[in-house]
Amino acid sequence: xxxMAHEIYTDDMKPPVxxxxxxxxAKANLFNGIFNSILTIITIFILWKFLPxxxxxxxxxSAWNTTGAACxxxxxxxxxxxxxxxxxxxxxxxxxxxxxxxFVAMLILFGLLFYSRNRNHWSKYLGYSWIxxxxxxxxxxxxxxxxxxxxxxxxxxGLPLTLLLSVFGLxxxxxxxxxxxxxxxxxxNGVRWICIVYIxxxxxxxxxxxxxxxxxxxPLFLPEGVTFNKILRAQVAIILFTAAYIAEVVRGGLxxxxxxxxxxxxxxxxxxxxxxxxxxxxxxLKIVIPPTVSILxxxxxxxxxxVIIALWDxxxxxxxxLSNPEWMGFSREAYFVVAIIYFLGCFSMSNYSRKLxxxxxxxEQH
Amino acid sequence: xxxxATEHDITKTSGKAMIEIIxxxxxxxxxxxxxxxDLTVAExxxxxVCGPSGSGKSTMIRCINRLExxxxxxxxxxxxxxxxxxKNIEKIRAEVGMVFQHFNLFPHLTILDxxxxxxxxxxxxxRKEAEEEAMHYLEKVHIAEQAQKYPGQLSGGQxxxxxxxxxxxxxxxxxxxxxxxxxxxxxxxxxxxxxxxDLAREGMTMIVVTHEMxxxxxxxxxxxxxxxxxxxxxxxxxxxxxxxxxxxxxLFLSQIL
Numbered sequence: 327x328x329x330m331a332h333e334i335y336t337d338d339m340k341p342p343v344x345x346x347x348x349x350x351x352a353k354a355n356l357f358n359g360i361f362n363s364i365l366t367i368i369t370i371f372i373l374w375k376f377l378p379x380x381x382x383x384x385x386x387x388s389a390w391n392t393t394g395a396a397c398x399x400x401x402x403x404x405x406x407x408x409x410x411x412x413x414x415x416x417x418x419x420x421x422x423x424x425x426x427x428x429f430v431a432m433l434i435l436f437g438l439l440f441y442s443r444n445r446n447h448w449s450k451y452l453g454y455s456w457i458x459x460x461x462x463x464x465x466x467x468x469x470x471x472x473x474x475x476x477x478x479x480x481x482x483x484g485l486p487l488t489l490l491l492s493v494f495g496l497x498x499x500x501x502x503x504x505x506x507x508x509x510x511x512x513x514x515n516g517v518r519w520i521c522i523v524y525i526x527x528x529x530x531x532x533x534x535x536x537x538x539x540x541x542x543x544x545p546l547f548l549p550e551g552v553t554f555n556k557i558l559r560a561q562v563a564i565i566l567f568t569a570a571y572i573a574e575v576v577r578g579g580l581x582x583x584x585x586x587x588x589x590x591x592x593x594x595x596x597x598x599x600x601x602x603x604x605x606x607x608x609x610x611l612k613i614v615i616p617p618t619v620s621i622l623x624x625x626x627x628x629x630x631x632x633v634i635i636a637l638w639d640x641x642x643x644x645x646x647x648l649s650n651p652e653w654m655g656f657s658r659e660a661y662f663v664v665a666i667i668y669f670l671g672c673f674s675m676s677n678y679s680r681k682l683x684x685x686x687x688x689x690e691q692h
Numbered sequence: 693x694x695x696x697a698t699e700h701d702i703t704k705t706s707g708k709a710m711i712e713i714i715x716x717x718x719x720x721x722x723x724x725x726x727x728x729x730d731l732t733v734a735e736x737x738x739x740x741v742c743g744p745s746g747s748g749k750s751t752m753i754r755c756i757n758r759l760e761x762x763x764x765x766x767x768x769x770x771x772x773x774x775x776x777x778x779k780n781i782e783k784i785r786a787e788v789g790m791v792f793q794h795f796n797l798f799p800h801l802t803i804l805d806x807x808x809x810x811x812x813x814x815x816x817x818x819r820k821e822a823e824e825e826a827m828h829y830l831e832k833v834h835i836a837e838q839a840q841k842y843p844g845q846l847s848g849g850q851x852x853x854x855x856x857x858x859x860x861x862x863x864x865x866x867x868x869x870x871x872x873x874x875x876x877x878x879x880x881x882x883x884x885x886x887x888x889x890d891l892a893r894e895g896m897t898m899i900v901v902t903h904e905m906x907x908x909x910x911x912x913x914x915x916x917x918x919x920x921x922x923x924x925x926x927x928x929x930x931x932x933x934x935x936x937x938x939x940x941x942x943l944f945l946s947q948i949l
Contacts, residue, residue, distance in 0.1 A: 589759050590796035594810035594862055595786030597778075604809060609800050686800075 397656065407656040408663050411647040415660075418483020418638045424475060428486040431463040435489060443678060445685060479557050483638030485667070487557070491629040491639065492671070495564040496622050502565065503572025504611070508602065510577055521573070528570035533628055536563040541635035560632045568625040575617045579610035612686050619679040623672045630668075640664060708735045710866055710897050711756060716765035718751060718921075725751050726762070727921040733866075738898045740908040740929075743918035744944060749901045752918070753868045756899070757788040770865055786814050789859030793871040795851045797843035803830070803854050804839040810862045822861070829857040833887050849880025853887050860891075867891065869900040903948060909933065917941045 356366040387402025390409065397404035408415065417425045438459050441447055467486065470476035482490070509521035528536070540559040548554070583606055591601040611618075633642040644660050647653055653660075711733040718726040725748045733739060741749045754760040755767060758774055758781045767774045769784045798806050807826035811817045817825070830836040833853040843851055852872055859867060869888065873881045885907050892898060892911040902908070908915050908929055915932040917925045917940070925932070925941045933949075936942045 584796075586792060586794055586796035587798065589790075590792065590798070593757055593759060593785055593788070593790040594859070595782045595814040596810070597782060600813050604813065605798055609798075612800070 393652070403659050404656045405659055407647065407653045407660050411650075411653065414484075415640070415643045415647060415664075416484045417486065418643045419481045420483065420486075421475070421477060421481070424469070424477060427466040427469070427474065427477075428482075428484075431466040432486055432489065434459050434463055435493065439493075443681075445682075479555055482557065484643045485640050487632075487637060488629055488640040490557070491561055491564060491632065492626045494561060495568060495629065496625060498565045499568035499572055499625065500618075500622075502569035504576050504607070506569060506573035507576035507580060510573065511580060525570045525573050528567055529574070533563070533567050533631055534634060536567050537631060537635050539563070556635070557637060560635060560637055564625065564629060567628075568621065571621045571625075572618060575614050575621060576610065578617070579614035580606065582613055583610055612683070615679050615683050615686075619676055623675055626671055626675070627668060640667065709733070710735045710737075710770055711899075712766070712768045713752075713756075714766045716752075716755065716762045716767060718748075718755065718760065718762045718764075725921050726755070729765070729921075729923060731916075731923065733897065733899065735865075736895045736897055737913050738892050738896075738911055739900070739914050739916060740912040741899065741901045741916045741918060742903055742905075742908070742944070742948075743916075743924075747918040748921040749918050750870050753790075753870060753899050753901055756866075756868060757785050757790055759790075782814075786810075786862055787865045789862055789864035789867045791852070791855050791859055791867065791869045791872045793875050795843070795848075795855045795875075797851055797855055797858070799843050802840055802842055803835075803846070806843065806854065807858050807861045810858070815862065826857070826861055829860045830854070832860075832890070833857045834883075847880060848876045849883045852876065852880075852884045856884075856887055856891070866897045866899070869898065869902065871901050871903075873902065873904060905933070905949065917944060919944070 357363045383402045385402075388405055389397045389399075389402070390405050392406045393410075397406050413422070413425060417428055420428055438456060442452060442456075465471060465474070467482060467490075468477065468479070506521050506525060509517050510525065512518045512521070537560055540563040541556060544559060545554070587605055587609070588601065591605040596604065630639055630641040632639050633645070638646075641664060644664050648655075648657050648660055709732050711731070713729050713731040716726055716729040717724070729752055731752075741753070743749050751760055755762045755774075756769060762774075770787060772780055772784055774781065774784060797803075798809070801809065804823060804826055807829065808819065808822040811822040811825065812819055827836055827839065830839055833856055835850055835853050835857070838846060838850065838854075843854065846854065856867075856872075872888070873884050876884065881904070885904060888898075888900070888907065889911055900907070900912075912929050914926050915929050916923050917932070917936075917938075919940050925936065925938050927937075932941075933945065936945055
């Protein structure tokens, strides 16, 4: 008898059921309170007003694989502008028969980026594979070896150029920004002032003017006959620009560190370099992940500014397709696709940063 | 003399001077914090420093490992004089352990990694060996089972014991304690003091800034009273508590006892 009584009391009690099915869920999430109910109704109204026409435009009445003339007949979206010009939009002036090369280079880049997502994969060997990957990518783009036809970098364009400018721009700007932030906090006056002047000067001018300077003014100072690769100059301008912004964000993180952390590290005899590397930066950089990613995202989008110095990035190739009389007027469709490509890049960055933040703070809080 | 007095008799230690401070002055801007400190600490001697807040106690011990810079006078630690020579400073810091009021553990590292950081990077001990040592010290402060946790998951008392173990991992010759129990809840003070008492029994040279007078009575060879940046009075605990010489000492003792 006693056993039975015991069993009754050890029965786990289920939490009370407050919502049942769709109606319960809607009640709890969409219509709890007057304000939320009004918002829900307005949202439904807007969706009802815009979604069906959009679907109709994008999918039902659209022309997918026709000529420009046929497109003008259709009342919906003209996706043909993308499909007919896809390879030019993506690869620009890269020789048509060699366009598999930038394609493979991009695949390698995406593969490496995807594999590097997982922090458990971060090792010496990943570093080596990046170095090998970069060499292979450079070879594929540039050619001139192993029977690959040489392609001048003035012919590089489209998505590979956008990715080149952003991936290298961001990976180089980040460490440079960290060094500048440390320099700005340095006790050595010379170092500190150089960093302050650099950061303030760069932040005081728009990226466009830096790009102009790198492409027009800088060559004027070079002796006759000496030229620098135009892409490289734009790349350097982007790196210098982004680094200044990252420096200020990182400085914010450094100032957020308590004095006790420095003292604890110093009092066990760690020198400046080790104190920063082992104690201060791991914490400070983690704090500033969200603003840093904001800067990286905007830098990624800012690479499209290179059009003004006549580099044919993704946006410029799209634009030039639209200036072809056959496809004139279909900018909505073309820019929509470009926007999606940019969105995918930005969204994966912010998604990854959230994942990283979560992993790094695991266990540290209560 | 009773037995207790002999236990405190510093002449039983080797008598070699570990710390020598001669005529040390320090200013914060125009504020004269330390006004001529003279202090010699023998090997294995245990000193408790007390005094009202703002009297310069913390500043004095922070000068010993150069967390603060003194502007006048001389300090030598284990025969090495503290100058601007950065190598000397790093050498002294590796020999002098410091325990802070707010623990200052590294929150991004596990307890074990907190302990092995110094030995691996400063003393260049192989990781495996450093981890074994670290576990040994964690056992000594009765906290070995927490090795894989992060500081934020521990109570204040546990964190302070980890901080003591972290200092011990560097095999210091001197331990400085800067109000180690002031930030703790009352029920955790004893667990930290017990660890410090164990340490004292093993003959560690210690300078402890604290208001725990029970601790002073039971382990200190000398108790110093500081006020207005000077050492007003220093004596054995018996003499200090039973027969204070200066008015300021008497006033202070009457306020805290």
